[in-house]
Amino acid sequence: MEKDELIRRLMATFLGELEDHVRALNCDLLALEKKPAPEVLATLFRTAHSLKGAARSVGAGVIETACHRLEEILSGLREGREAASPDLFQLLFSTADAIQEAGGRLKRKADLAGSPLAELLPRLAAAAGGKTEGVPLPPEAPPMRPVEALEGGFVRVSGEKLDALVTAGGELLVARRRTEARAEHLASLLEFAERWQREWRAVRKDVRSTARALPRRSASVLEKSEENVRALRRNLDSLAGGIAADARAIEQAAAPLEESVRRVRMLPFGETCEGLERLVRDLSTSSGKTVEFVIRGADVHLDRSIIEGLKDPLTHLVRNAIDHGIESAAARREGGKFEGGRVTVSAALRGAQVEITVEDDGRGLDVAAIREQARRKTWPLPDEDGEAVKLIFRPGFTTAPIVTELSGRGVGLDVVKTRVESMHGTVDFSFQRGRGTRFVLTLPLTLTTVRALLVASAGHGFAFLGTNVRKLLRVGPGDLRLIEGREMVICGESPVPLSSLAAILGLPGKAARPAGAKVPVVVLMAGDMHAAFAVDELLAEREIVVKSLGARLRRVNFIVGATILPTGRLALILNAAELMRGALHQAPARPLAAAWTAPAAAAKKRLLVVDDSVTTRTLLKSILENSGFDVTAAVDGAEAWSLLQERGADLVVADVEMPRMDGFALTEAIRGSKRFREVPVVLVTALESDRDKARGIDVGADAYLPKSAFDQKNLLQTIAQLL
Amino acid sequence: MSPRRSKPIDWEEARARIARATAAIEGSLELSPERARAVLDERARAMAQMPAAPPPADRLHVVTFALASERYAVEANHVREIARLTAYEPVPGTPEFVLGITSLRGEITMIVDLRRFFGVPIKGLTDLSRLVVLGTEHAEFGVLADEALGVTDLRRQDLAPPPASVAGIGREYLRGVTREALILLDAAALIGDRRLFVDQGGNQDR
Numbered sequence: 001m002e003k004d005e006l007i008r009r010l011m012a013t014f015l016g017e018l019e020d021h022v023r024a025l026n027c028d029l030l031a032l033e034k035k036p037a038p039e040v041l042a043t044l045f046r047t048a049h050s051l052k053g054a055a056r057s058v059g060a061g062v063i064e065t066a067c068h069r070l071e072e073i074l075s076g077l078r079e080g081r082e083a084a085s086p087d088l089f090q091l092l093f094s095t096a097d098a099i100q101e102a103g104g105r106l107k108r109k110a111d112l113a114g115s116p117l118a119e120l121l122p123r124l125a126a127a128a129g130g131k132t133e134g135v136p137l138p139p140e141a142p143p144m145r146p147v148e149a150l151e152g153g154f155v156r157v158s159g160e161k162l163d164a165l166v167t168a169g170g171e172l173l174v175a176r177r178r179t180e181a182r183a184e185h186l187a188s189l190l191e192f193a194e195r196w197q198r199e200w201r202a203v204r205k206d207v208r209s210t211a212r213a214l215p216r217r218s219a220s221v222l223e224k225s226e227e228n229v230r231a232l233r234r235n236l237d238s239l240a241g242g243i244a245a246d247a248r249a250i251e252q253a254a255a256p257l258e259e260s261v262r263r264v265r266m267l268p269f270g271e272t273c274e275g276l277e278r279l280v281r282d283l284s285t286s287s288g289k290t291v292e293f294v295i296r297g298a299d300v301h302l303d304r305s306i307i308e309g310l311k312d313p314l315t316h317l318v319r320n321a322i323d324h325g326i327e328s329a330a331a332r333r334e335g336g337k338f339e340g341g342r343v344t345v346s347a348a349l350r351g352a353q354v355e356i357t358v359e360d361d362g363r364g365l366d367v368a369a370i371r372e373q374a375r376r377k378t379w380p381l382p383d384e385d386g387e388a389v390k391l392i393f394r395p396g397f398t399t400a401p402i403v404t405e406l407s408g409r410g411v412g413l414d415v416v417k418t419r420v421e422s423m424h425g426t427v428d429f430s431f432q433r434g435r436g437t438r439f440v441l442t443l444p445l446t447l448t449t450v451r452a453l454l455v456a457s458a459g460h461g462f463a464f465l466g467t468n469v470r471k472l473l474r475v476g477p478g479d480l481r482l483i484e485g486r487e488m489v490i491c492g493e494s495p496v497p498l499s500s501l502a503a504i505l506g507l508p509g510k511a512a513r514p515a516g517a518k519v520p521v522v523v524l525m526a527g528d529m530h531a532a533f534a535v536d537e538l539l540a541e542r543e544i545v546v547k548s549l550g551a552r553l554r555r556v557n558f559i560v561g562a563t564i565l566p567t568g569r570l571a572l573i574l575n576a577a578e579l580m581r582g583a584l585h586q587a588p589a590r591p592l593a594a595a596w597t598a599p600a601a602a603a604k605k606r607l608l609v610v611d612d613s614v615t616t617r618t619l620l621k622s623i624l625e626n627s628g629f630d631v632t633a634a635v636d637g638a639e640a641w642s643l644l645q646e647r648g649a650d651l652v653v654a655d656v657e658m659p660r661m662d663g664f665a666l667t668e669a670i671r672g673s674k675r676f677r678e679v680p681v682v683l684v685t686a687l688e689s690d691r692d693k694a695r696g697i698d699v700g701a702d703a704y705l706p707k708s709a710f711d712q713k714n715l716l717q718t719i720a721q722l723l
Numbered sequence: 724m725s726p727r728r729s730k731p732i733d734w735e736e737a738r739a740r741i742a743r744a745t746a747a748i749e750g751s752l753e754l755s756p757e758r759a760r761a762v763l764d765e766r767a768r769a770m771a772q773m774p775a776a777p778p779p780a781d782r783l784h785v786v787t788f789a790l791a792s793e794r795y796a797v798e799a800n801h802v803r804e805i806a807r808l809t810a811y812e813p814v815p816g817t818p819e820f821v822l823g824i825t826s827l828r829g830e831i832t833m834i835v836d837l838r839r840f841f842g843v844p845i846k847g848l849t850d851l852s853r854l855v856v857l858g859t860e861h862a863e864f865g866v867l868a869d870e871a872l873g874v875t876d877l878r879r880q881d882l883a884p885p886p887a888s889v890a891g892i893g894r895e896y897l898r899g900v901t902r903e904a905l906i907l908l909d910a911a912a913l914i915g916d917r918r919l920f921v922d923q924g925g926n927q928d929r
Contacts, residue, residue: 171829460812505815549814549824550831552864554922557816562824562831570812570826614808615822615851615867684848708792710848 007058011106014058016156018103021051025096026278033089033281038078045074051099062112062121063102066095069124076129086285091127093278095120157264159304165261166448170545170564172254173449177542177566179247186240193233200226262303262446269347269356270298272310276318280343283322290329290339291322296346302354303446309423310356310443313416317358317439318343320413325362325437335434337361353467354445359438364431365389373397393417393427421577422560423447424465426527452544452563454571455522456537458507459625461571463544463563468576470525472538474518480593487592489532491523499583500592501533505558508626519592524576531580534592546573558582604630605723606647610640610654610666611684620653620684623712624719637661641669644676651723653715656685656692664699671700680722684710782876787905788868791838791849793890794905795868796877798898801910803856803863805871808834817921822867825854832856833864835919843891863914882907 028044031037052067073092076082098117105115112118200207204226211219273295280293302310326332326341333339344359367385374381374391382388391397395414416439417427425443444450444467451466471491473479481488481495488495498521502508523532544563549556561573607629611617617633624631632647634640638660640652652670656663663683670676680702685692688706696704703718785796786805806827811834813823820839824831834854838845854865885897889906898907913919 167829507815547826547829547831550833550864551858551861552833552920553814553817553821553824553831554920556814556921557923559814559816562812562826564826564829568826569810570824570831572812572814613850613852614810616848618811619848686849707848708846710846 011058013156014054014060015103015107017054018051018063018099021047021054022096022100022103023274025099026093026275029089029092029096030277030281032084036084041074041078045071045078048074058106060102060106060112062115062118063099065121066099066117066124069121069128070095072128073124081129082127088127090285091120091123093282095124162261162265162304166265166545167547169258169261170449170547173258173543173545174564174566174568176247176250176254179243179250181566183240183243183247186236186243190233190236190240193229193236197226197229197233200229258449262448265304265446265448266301267304267307268298269300269302269307269354270295272302272307272314273298273345275311276314276345279315279318280322283319287322288328289322289326289341291326292340292342294342294344294346296344297348300347300349300354301445302347302443303448305447306354306423306443306445309419309447310441313419313441314345314356314358316413316416318345321358321360321362321437325360325364327363331363349445350442352445352451353442356441356443357438358441359436361436364433364435364437365392366433370397389429389431392429421526421575422555424450424467424560424576426577428527447546449543449545451541452573453522453541454539454544454565455501455520455535456539457505457535458502459536460507461539461565461569462501462535463571463573464522464524464576465573466541468524468526469522470530471523473521473523473532475521475534476518477593489521489523491530491532494530496523496530496532497584498532498534498592501535501579504533504579504582504586524580526577526580529577529580529584531583533579533583544571544573604628605650606630606632607719608632608634608640608643608649608652608654610634610637610652610658610663612636612655612658616655620715623715624653627716629719637663637666637669640666644670644679648676649679651680651682651719653682653684653719656683656687656696663701664695667696667699667701682715682718682722684715781879783879783882783907784874785877785907786855786874787872788853788855788866789870789872790851790868791843791845791847794872794903795837796875796905796907797855797857797910797913798907799874801857801859801914803858803861806854806856806865808852808854808865808867816923818918821921825865827854827856827862827865830862832862833921834867835864836867840918841892841896857910857914859914864919866913877901877905877907 024047025044028040028047032040032044048067048070052064052071055061055063055067070092073082073088077084082088095117098115098120102112102115102117105112207222207226211222214222276295277293280291283289284291321343322341326343327335327337329339332341342361345357346359347354347356349355367389370391371381371388374388377396379391379394382390392413395412397412397414413427420427420441420443423443424447425441427439427441429437429439431437444465452463453466453469453472454461454463456462473489473491475489475498479489480498481490483495487498489498490496501522519534520536520538521532521534522538523530546561546563548561549559558575558579559572560575562570563573565571607624609617609620609624609631610633611620612635617635621631621633632643632649634643636658637654640654641661643649644652652666654663654666661669663685667681667683670679670681681700682703682705683696683701684705684707685696686707688708693704702722705715705718784799786799786802787794787796788805789795804827808825811823811825814821820836822834822836824833826832832854836851837843850869851867853868853871855868855871856862856865858864881901882899883901885894885899887894889897889900892906892908896909896912898909900906
């Protein structure tokens with residue numbers, strides 16, 4: 001191994017170990033602070049000692065020295081030479097933080113000189129009483145294992161590697177669905193061959209007698225045909241069997257693989273709570289409140305994406321609980337409570353979801369104060385208390401009378417809500433005046449593969465998370481109720497506000513529906529909200545792989561991610577909670593009832609758009625659809641020709657330069673066919689020489705529009721003239 | 724007469740040798756699909772490889788592409804790849820210059836229409852079927868192009884300092900213009916531009 005490479009890998013291993021050691025230091029210091037015990041001291045000492053050795057092997061002198069001082073201080077404590085004062089604990093905790101910060105610097109390849117840790121060294125030396133004996137390291141530091149193996153058969157794997165596994169697994173899932181589609185395609189081909197064979201059999205006698213009258217070669221082709229069809233069918237049959245078997249084999253191998261990947265990514269909930277205990281300690285020290293911190297369900301396993309995503313919301317809620325919830329000891333005494341407050345964080349499984357609660361036994365929410373703040377900010381104020389308290393989720397809301405050092409920095413509960421909702425979760429809360437507050441976060445166990453409902457709206461694919469879908473309905477004009485100016489549908493017993501998904505997303509809506517036709521409607525729920533959305537089509541319910549919108553689309557209204565469909569197209573994953581709020585707070589822009597009451601539109605003219613560029617094709621299609629045409633698109637002349645055979649068209653708009661079959665050849669084919677001879681052809685092309693134009697006219701195009709001067713009015717006028 | 728002739732011909736051995744030779748020849752002609760894939764991959768990699776040596780100090784290594792009636796260049800070290808755009812999905816509610824998103828080997832990538840980003844008037848209809856993916860450490864976003872023209876070296880001395888604006892593009896995004904009217908865009912400025920991070924959350928992340 002190259003030397004640089006060795007050092008790089010040693011450093012990576014060291015940084016991983018450093019994190020573990022810092023975690024252990026914090027954990028043991030907390031224990032020691034609560035109750036001095038020699039065995040905790042011994043563990044702390046061992047941690048400092050191993051970290052010292054590891055730091056030496058990567059040449060991190062500052063960390064090495066700091067650990068050396070820690071050893072001295074700890075042995076001082078053990079031998080009773082030092083007193084465990086609050087100041088000393090503060091120094092030890094600060095050192096743990098500073099070591100972590102130093103690790104961050106090493107990761108960024110920054111210098112440790114001038115780091116908080118370097119600045120702590122004199123204080124550490126002073127605390128160690130200037131004694132230098134410590135415990136000498138063996139002259140040769142034990143070589144670190146460059147291999148990423150830990151004791152007990154565990155392996156340290158980076159999160160990125162796990163994410164890459166999931167991405168690869170996701171591709172596999174898409175490929176599997178595609179294989180299934182191919183098997184179906186093959187089955188229909190087989191059916192076709194069987195039909196053909198039956199037809200042959202039925203006319204076999206006639207064919208034989210006719211064949212006798214034919215020239216020898218034709219006769220033999222005709223006679224062999226039946227045999228050939230049979231051979232074709234047989235081969236297709238065995239091919240279909242083979243593909244079906246392969247699909248099953250892939251499924252059998254892939255499903256457990258996916259399951260293992262999923263499980264490898266699952267981490268105990270306790271990991272999210274790391275750091276919370278330290279936070280509680282720091283907050284109670286600085287606020288002078290005594291707070292007991294309890295974690296329940298630490299071993300409930302969640303996907304690492306959820307674990308990561310929960311860290312900030314939990315930190316925020318715990319901070320709030322101590323800052324605003326738990327009262328001062330005096331106030332608690334007065335209220336007849338124990339002096340020490342208690343904050344509980346717990347996780348529990350509820351089906352495919354996890355319920356996480358953050359609960360305190362403090363003062364509860366002050367409805368009057370909430371109303372007061374809303375009045376000052378001139379926010380619309382609901383009459384009911386139950387609605388008014390929900391204002392705590394509004395951006396800009398804060399109940400902290402003074403902005404404390406740690407909370408109330410303008411980052412409010414709205415951020416908690418946004419974060420949790422972006423993970424397809426919900427936030428609820430309840431409180432009792434003087435008794436405490438309880439926040440409940442409900443989240444899916446994983447964000448990588450989830451069950452989703454795929455729908456089509458305005459020509460695009462969208463996905464709703466299965467956990468948000470309450471019911472699917474088919475709604476006719478007679479099912480709509482107008483309540484307080486809002487369109488509602490009855491779902492179960494109660495009316496639910498109905499909106500068009502396309503309208504909320506700002507997409508062009510579907511034109512008039514035939515009278516009496518039913519529209520598919522998805523009823524969503526999140527927390528205590530319910531809302532219904534009309535879509536154009538329900539496509540499927542299936543497992544999807546959730547992907548982020550990429551490096552640049554950090555937050556987009558109503559959309560939290562994307563998934564790749566088996567067709568290779570993308571579908572956007574909708575944020576149900578945001579969508580519902582959007583629908584509930586926004587006046588309905590397009591009443592759905594109008595979709596039916598519109599006069600039955602005359603049968604639309606059907607156009608075929610042919611262009612090999614996806615952008616041009618999409619643009620032309622949307623221009624023409626917005627002008628009221630029914631548009632089918634093809635990627636080249638060959639596809640256009642087969643679509644034309646299949647469905648026909650009233651007019652063709654085609655590019656000229658295309659693979660497989662170009663626009664000239666397509667026009668020639670159309671003019672040469674009996675069936676489509678009369679179909680007008682408009683060529684839209686980058687070939688603008690007179691010779692090309694002449695060729696276009698020559699092959700029989702009705703219009704020749706140059707792309708360089710393309711103008712949608714011109715195109716629409718040309719089409720209007722030709723139809 | 725050579726002494727060899729005295730030895731009887733070992734027909735068995737000769738046949739075996741012919742069989743081995745045939746197998747070897749056939750083996751080299753008929754590649755297994757895996758082997759064929761490997762060979763093609765190898766070739767694609769060789770062709771896709773940018774010259775490893777850094778260009779001399781007086782030269783800039785650039786990727787050039789055509790967009791509408793203009794030719795543009797960006798420094799090659801800011802280009803992750805050039806991809807063919809075969810499908811994309813618009814994202815409702817995003818700025819007009821975001822055409823949508825596409826999947827590049829399973830990773831979602833935002834597509835930017837530079838004409839709309841710069842506010843250049845859009846005339847005519849062009850292909851826009853290529854994606855020049857910008858980024859250094861990882862793919863940041865893809866820029867629509869009609870055609871990727873290739874990788875070339877530009878001599879710094881051939882680069883005129885940008886005027887206040889070229890083809891409607893402000894100076895902050897320009898590195899220079901050549902005599903052949905090739906516009907060198909400042910890829911780093913584009914990658915770092917705040918407008919090209921879409922964040923509609925009401926609250927800023929810390």
